Amino acid sequence: MLEGVNDPVDNPGSGLVRSRTSRTRRNLGLAALVLTPLLLSSCTVPGFGAASGVTDASHKTYKLWQGFMITGLIVGGLTLFLIVYAALRYRRKSDAIPRQTQYVTWIEILYTVIPTIIVGVLFYVTIVVENPEVARVAHPPAKINVVAFQWGWRFSYPGYPNISTVGQTTQNPVMVMPVGETDAVTLTSLDVIHGFYVKEFNYSEYAQPGVTNRFDVHVDTVGSYQSQCTQLCGLYHSLMYFKVVAIPAADYHACLTSASDGPTFVACAEKALATAGSQMTANVRPTQGALSHHG
Ligand SMILES: [Cu+2]
Structure with missing residues (x-):
């Protein structure tokens, strides 16, 4: 049988067999060409x-x-x-009905x-x-109220009635969070459904009118994280950005106590972020480099 395959004179069909074998070999080579770089690059899972x-x-x-x-x-x-x-x-080769299985x-x-x-x-x-x-933890050391509206955000801090930040469309308000502490977020909306979303948190939550949603966040890396509304909520939905500034917990509480209003609180937090950020760079911490990516 094998001799016949190798001899075109004895077996007129051997040319076909040979071309099929070389085609199989070529297909295997192609598959190896595609799979090898894929397998080699999978050292770090994307x-x-x-x-x-x-x-x-x-x-x-x-x-x-x-x-x-x-x-x-x-x-x-x-x-x-x-x-x-x-x-x-198994593509159709003749009119005969193939074996049924x-x-x-x-x-x-x-x-x-x-x-x-x-x-x-x-x-x-x-x-x-x-x-x-x-x-959710029973007694969170930090709390923040978030109100979404067309088209912006208001952030206020329970216990500190003078401190709140509001920003709409191009103003991108700042939400300050402590690092290393649980921050209890209370979220609602004044008008339509909005989406609270921070990419680095891998987390999204509805801001619904008439409904109060609560969730805890425990940030572990100092940085500034661009965030946005993820529900199509009207004309300027695409401009509904905000920024999360995460600073060391001690700085967070010091800023809350010392600030007289929203803008001075944010200024204090951004100063703390810059200081903590430069310390991080000096220590060459092997983190994700959140500071440099999200300025
Ligand atoms: Cu929105």
Whole structure:
């Protein structure tokens, strides 16, 4: 049989076999060419658009997101491969009806059980990550009230009635948060639904009229983080930015106590940020360099 394959005189079909073998070899080479750089570059798993995070919860959310994306790529890639393979390998060659292979019980069990396991695992890890993220501490050391409106934000600090910052459209108001302390955020809206979103927190929450949403944030990295409204809320939705300035907890409380109003508080916080930032650079901390990226 093999001799016949190698001898075109004995076997007129051997040319076809040989070209199919070389085609298979070429396809394998192509696959290796595409996969090798992909596999080599996977030493650092990419973020797939998510931030590596600057809060306790956001680091875990980041890992969860990576897990979901990698699972999706594997399942999607395998599905695509099987579709393309079946379409090419078993394409119509004659009018004869091919062998029918339905009711193969073990395959049917397999393609029911495997997806169920995958969904179950994804559900479980989501709960594990999400539960601590939405949990709230009984006595938060810092509190902030956030009010969204068309088209801007107001930030005020319970216990300090004189200190609040308001900014709309191009003004980009500043929200100050302590680093290393839990900050309890109370969020609502004056008019329509807005979305409170800080990319580095990997977190988004509705600001709804008539509803008060509460969540805790525990920032662990000093920095300035650009943030925005994520619900299409009208004409100037696209300008509804704000900035989170996260400074050491001691500076945060000192600024709250010493400031006489919103602007002096923000000025104090930005000064503390600059000082903490230059100290961070001097120490060459191996963090994400949040300060230099989000000025
Ligand atoms: Cu909005």
